[in-house]
Amino acid sequence: MTKRPILRIATIVLVVLATGLATACTGEYNPKSNQANDIASLWWVMLILACAVFAVVIGLAAWALFRPRKGPSTMDKPRSQFAFLLVGGAVIPLLILAAVFGYSLDVMGHTGSDQSGQLVVHVTGHQWWYDVEYPQQSVSATNVMYLPAHRQVKIILNSADVIHSFWVPELNGKTDIIPGVTNHLYITDPQPGTYIGHCAEFCGIGHTAMQIKVVVESQDAFDRWVANQGGKSQ
């Protein structure tokens, strides 16, 4: 009676943890810019801490359930109860949370700021497409964005109708595109490649299909693309 639940619980715990870790390790989430790298490191630290907390709490719960019940228990004394609650429920969580919060403040300090020579791109969200404009080059595109690698890009976001979101998982977290509000985000040092961004805020029946392709290529290739579109190079 008591043996089987232990085994079942242990199996499930292991399977769930192993799946989570294995998938995280296979690298389905590939950061390709400074901001995305910061977020990915933060995720790794939090994942390891979360697994440790999970293991300790489940371990304590398992001990509480299956401990040998002979003689008096350590939990009988009010003083040990109080110490257990205080240390396990408050002190240790507080230390972990303070560390995570400090780390997140550090990452928040590196989300980007205006630099001279950065490329500015205006994105306007429509139901259900992205209008992409390059004011410095006087060119524009629809549902596709060409970016030069290894530079900083400032993307300025406006909406023509409802709320959308701009999100390219490999390049940065998402920023909402909100009517009546101008938002922006930075992408610093993007690596060459082709990435797919999804609208992430439900925007009506075409939401699922609302995607943008982001092509990061060398500065030369980017300049050629601008020239082909009849734009002016910087």
Place this chain on the structure above:
Amino acid sequence: MTFAADRLTRAWTPPNFISSVIGSVDHKQIGLRYIVTALIFFCEAGMAGMVARIQLSRPGIDFVSPSHYDEIFTFHGTVAIFLFATPIVLGGFGNYLVPLMLGTRDMAFPRLNAFSYWIYLFSGILLYGSFFTGSTPDTGWFAYAPLSGPQYSPGLNLDFWGLGLVFLGISTTVSGGNFIVTIFRLRAPGMSINRMPLFVWGILVTSFAVLFALPSLSLAALLLEFDRLGGTSFFDPTRGGSVLLWQHLFWVFGHPEVYIMFLPAVGIVSTIITTFSQTRVVGYLILVLASVSIAFLSFGVWVHHMFATGLPPVALNFFAAAGMVISIPSGLQFFAWIATLWKGNILWRTPLLFILGFVFTLLIGGLTGVMVSVVPFDFQVTDTQFIVAHLHYVLVGGVVMPLFAGLYYWIPKMTGKMMGESLGKWNFWLFFIGVQLAFFPMHITGMMGMPRRVYTYMSTPGLDTMNMIETVGAFMQLVAVLIFIVNFAKSMLFGEEAGNNPWNAGTLEWATQSPPEDYNFRKIPIVRSRDPLWTELEESAAIAEPTAGVEREIYQTTALAAKPEALIRMPGESYLPFLAALSIALLFVGVLLGVLPLTIAAAVCGFAVFGAWFWPEPEASEVTP
């Protein structure tokens, strides 16, 4: 003795069948109605979830059309949160259990209580009415403006949603007030505030949260209806409105709402852990203060649903810190429960299994909750499947599992019959594994870049497998719920008699018969400890019996020490709550469909009914003992 029982029966039993159906003001009747109605909505919301899961089981299929898919996820969220989870914990378990746990005979305002149920039922029917008009809400359960405004959602669909929620809000608000008064003034003599059961604490804290949070939702929905029906522009940025105003108003309600569902469930957890460890709970005061502080803090974290809206970083960091602080009281709760299990001797029965499932599942939901309160990480995963995973770990783990535990625990009290243990174990394991399979892979698909609220996705190696596993998990949950229904039917037909206290529990509801008599307690108990049935239960012959023979009377006690101070006469069966709720329902239908004569007629009826309700009854005044 039998003479006293006869008099109590005469006083508290409805005179005829119709008055017991339409006119009932018995908190147990109302509680059971809430539970059954909410469980029907649970099945409806679950079926909607199943349809969505079938649609997503493989990439590129069209089991439902995109527009139906949008209606289905809106319906799933709206019904699960507003018509299932909130009503079942407050109206259902709260109504049934609070007077029993307090050792009294009814809620403080029995007719208001009946009114609250009828409003809930009619608002549920009203929201369902949108199906029959072919104009179903389709903008998600938080209906962000301007998509939900008149320009982008013409037709009646969002009016059903907005007016339905304003209407439902009446019900939740009056229950909140009713619980607060009941809990402060109707406790059995001697049940001072520090001897109150932890479930009652959960309901008390939640009721206060309801009173402070709900006005924000009702206001938001009313402003939306002004925009939609009256041509105002609160949420229209092209005419000076603000779309972020909607998000602020909605989440000022929406975040506390999570805890409105969760804190009564925490009360169920503390209760069941105490009983199945057969020992007094460790850290009673800490558990109480944790619930109070969680409810308080929950009003300061609404912006964590809006991290990606471009608010200034200082504001984001403030709300991130506030969000993380909530994990401290939650951590204290977890350790108090573990310490109680550690100290006690474990009874391995189905209710405890569901509570352990809760501990496992909510722990994961809490850990991902800390992750999403970290702003830069939230930028990455908000509005993806990761959030869908997180919120289902919190709501299914934190609310549905304790509810199953609560049903297995209290059904013997409600029906007098035990539920089957082996079917109960099948129920638990299928549900528990189903939940893990259905929701865990969503963390991964979210990290892989799959947004929420999409009706299909591009075929990608890992993604296809994960989505198929999720659908299999959803089917396991469906089977688990079917097993619950079979188990319940079997228990009603052939279940063994429960007796008064089958689990050897310590709280007062187990001192009554199973199912309890209409008057609950033959004698009102005097309480001298937190677990009165584990110490000696003293009954007072002197104060328990109805003084004038056939009147309904209960004790009013002081708010903190629970010293008896008055005997109050309670109202009997009444059709007025039903008629009042019906008039308000017709009023809302009139406004919704724009039928002026119906609106006016309903308003006139409503005034007449409330006039009759509030007409002074000279003989129903207080009598001091």
